[in-house]
Amino acid sequence: MIVEVNIVDxxxxxxxxxxxxxxxxxxxxxxxxFSSDKYKFDFESEDYYLAKRVxxxxxxxxxxxxxxxxxxxxxxxxx
Numbered sequence: 322m323i324v325e326v327n328i329v330d331x332x333x334x335x336x337x338x339x340x341x342x343x344x345x346x347x348x349x350x351x352x353x354x355f356s357s358d359k360y361k362f363d364f365e366s367e368d369y370y371l372a373k374r375v376x377x378x379x380x381x382x383x384x385x386x387x388x389x390x391x392x393x394x395x396x397x398x399x400x
Contacts, residue, residue, distance in 0.1 A: 324350060324390065325376045333367040340370050340377070340392075351389045352377045358393050375400055 330341040336356055343349035354362065364370070376399040379390035392398060 322381050322390070323376055323378050324352075324381075325374065326350070327374050328370045328372065331367045331369075331371050338367060340375070340398075346387075347385075348387050351384075351387065352379075352392050352398070353389055354392045361393075362395050370398075373400055 324342070326342040328340050328342065329344055330339075330346060332339045332341065332346075338354040338356070338359055339346065340352040340354075341349075342351065377390050377392065378397045378399075379392060381388050381390055383389075390397070
C-alpha cells in the first residue's frame with residue numbers, strides 16, 4: 322500500500338522512530354522505523370520529516386487497534 326500524508330508529529334522512543342500522520346497517533350496511521358534500521362536513513366534528527374508531505378510504501382499492519390507501516394528501507398519513504 323502507498324499512503325501519502327503530511328507528517329504532523331515525530332517521536333523517537335529510543336527503540337523506534339515514529340512518523341505520525343495525526344496528533345492522535347495511538348488511533349491513527351503511523352509509520353515506524355526500528356532503531357536497528359535507523360542507520361540506513363539519511364536524517365539526523367527526529368524533526369527531519371516533520372511538516373513534510375511524504376509517500377510511505379509498505380504492508381499495513383494493525384498495532385493495538387491502529388494501522389501502521391514498518392519502514393525498513395529508505396526507498397519506502399518518498400518526499
